[in-house]
Amino acid sequence: MNTQPGNNDNNELIGEEATLLIVDDDGPFLRRIGRAMESRGFTVELAESVAAGRAVIKSDPPKYAVVDLRLSDGNGLELIEEIRAAREDTRIVMLTGYGNIATAVNAVKLGAIDYLAKPADADDVFAALTRKPGEKVEPPENPMSADRVRWEHIQRVYEMCDRNVSETARRLNMHRRTLQRILAKRAPR
Structure with missing residues (x-):
């Protein structure tokens, strides 16, 4: 699923190098979010496992990454460390259906810039990837029970x-x- 960036409005937000790695073992979600990110100007590489993600990281470390926490063959936190080792300026967003604060803190300590609970939509992912450092996130409408x-x-x-x-x-x-x-x-x- 490699295509060239197209949307000029988004190119300002994501910059010239718009390579995006998305790692998620939920195939339909992975393809849907991949298409949505391509339409926003990213050159997308998809991986359905830790092993496939590692292969992409070794061959061409991305500028942006969206990584699921729980994958069929391991933990997405491992990939955050590997992405950081291969390229320090990568903007990484952690995604998970099993959201909890401890894992979010761990992901941020390892180098993720944000942590989103599934089902996150393409707009949430795009906003997290392109948020400027120090830019505040809107408070949740429904606080935790x-x-x-x-x-x-x-x-x-x-x-x-x-x-x-x-x-x-x-x-x-x-x-x-x-x-x-x-x-x-x-x-x-």
Whole structure:
């Protein structure tokens, strides 16, 4: 899916080098977001796995990248590190259907400029990729519920314990099986 940039209005926002790597194991979403980013002026390279993403990074490190957190063959956080090692100026956005604050913080520490929860649309992705440093993001219209705040706290402690369920359960003073059930569920709204 390699095409040349076309939209002149967007070319000012993304610059001359508009190479974009999108890594996601959800094929239909990957192709849809790829087409949408091409229509906004990017030269898009698609990858459905960590291995395919690595191959693109090694052959031609992109100026922009959108990486899913959970991939069929690994973790998107690994790719952020590899992109940063290959090219320091790449603007990386992390995407995930399993959004939590701890992972977002980890992604930003590794070099991502933003973190978007799925289902993110093409406008959200484009805005995140082209946002100027220091530019503020609009506050959410619907803040987190108390259940979501609790879930976020559990995820943060889980990440701090290097994803060790037993240690996380001990620190949260929670039964290990209860914690496993919580971790297996999707985030509350």
